[in-house]
Amino acid sequence: MADEHEHExxxxxxxxxxxxxxxxxxxxxxxxxxxxxxxEISDLLNNTTTIxxxxxxxxAALQGNYEVIDLLLxxxxxxxxxxxxxxxxxxxxxxxxxxxxxxxxxxxxxNALVEMMLEAGSSTRVKNKAKLTPLQLVDPTNKxxxxxxxxxxxxxxxxxxxxxxxxxxxxxxxxxxxxVDVKQDESSDDDDDAEFSGSxxxxxxxxxRRRKAKKSR
Numbered sequence: 001m002a003d004e005h006e007h008e009x010x011x012x013x014x015x016x017x018x019x020x021x022x023x024x025x026x027x028x029x030x031x032x033x034x035x036x037x038x039x040e041i042s043d044l045l046n047n048t049t050t051i052x053x054x055x056x057x058x059x060a061a062l063q064g065n066y067e068v069i070d071l072l073l074x075x076x077x078x079x080x081x082x083x084x085x086x087x088x089x090x091x092x093x094x095x096x097x098x099x100x101x102x103x104x105x106x107x108x109x110x111n112a113l114v115e116m117m118l119e120a121g122s123s124t125r126v127k128n129k130a131k132l133t134p135l136q137l138v139d140p141t142n143k144x145x146x147x148x149x150x151x152x153x154x155x156x157x158x159x160x161x162x163x164x165x166x167x168x169x170x171x172x173x174x175x176x177x178x179x180v181d182v183k184q185d186e187s188s189d190d191d192d193d194a195e196f197s198g199s200x201x202x203x204x205x206x207x208x209r210r211r212k213a214k215k216s217r
Contacts, residue, residue, distance in 0.1 A: 013048045020056045020072075023065035028072075038076040045072060046079045053085025054094075061094035064102070066113050073120040080121040088129035092122040096137045099145065111145050118152045125153075 010018070012031055019027040035041045048056050057079070060068045072078055081090045089097070095117060099110035118124070127133055135149045 016048050016056055017050055017059060020060040020065065020068050021063060023068050025067050025071055028068055041075055042077040045075055055082040057082060057091040058084050058094045061091040062098055064098045064110060064113060070116065081123050081126055090126050092117055092134040093128055093137055096134050100139045107142055107144060111148055114145060115148060124149050
């Protein structure tokens, strides 16, 4: 296993943590290249944690390290929603905490980072130990980030549910808020869905079950 080797006085796992904290793409690329196969890569990247229980993805997200995150997300079977041991945050929670701590001038960059994470599969619905979703952590003054996450939630919720595929495009052209459409079309279901805190697949299955149950009444 790659993590059994030593390099410059530090174990591979220690180097991985340092690479993710410091946005060291070259070091991360070198370590990945030394792995024997995809299984070893995914095991190393998904299971390496800090003393505090953060995963590599958390460490990169807490620093807003776009380039390292981009590389991590390209790896085979990379876990997008690992939970931090101390607070139950996902990396998306961590990225939002970083954005909140940065000057307003960094928000455009931060929003691009979050968008990349969302497109790679990060869930907006997982709640941390404080029962907060990533959206609930967003600084209320950061309207751009709130709208980005809400738009992603709307698209994920309604994926494949539209009879008329032109409806989302028409709503966008009319300037209507996606959230308004959700409340009009799925008002009762949306309340139920807001209670979920598991994985995307579990949430989707439960949402579909409740939706079908309501239709049969």
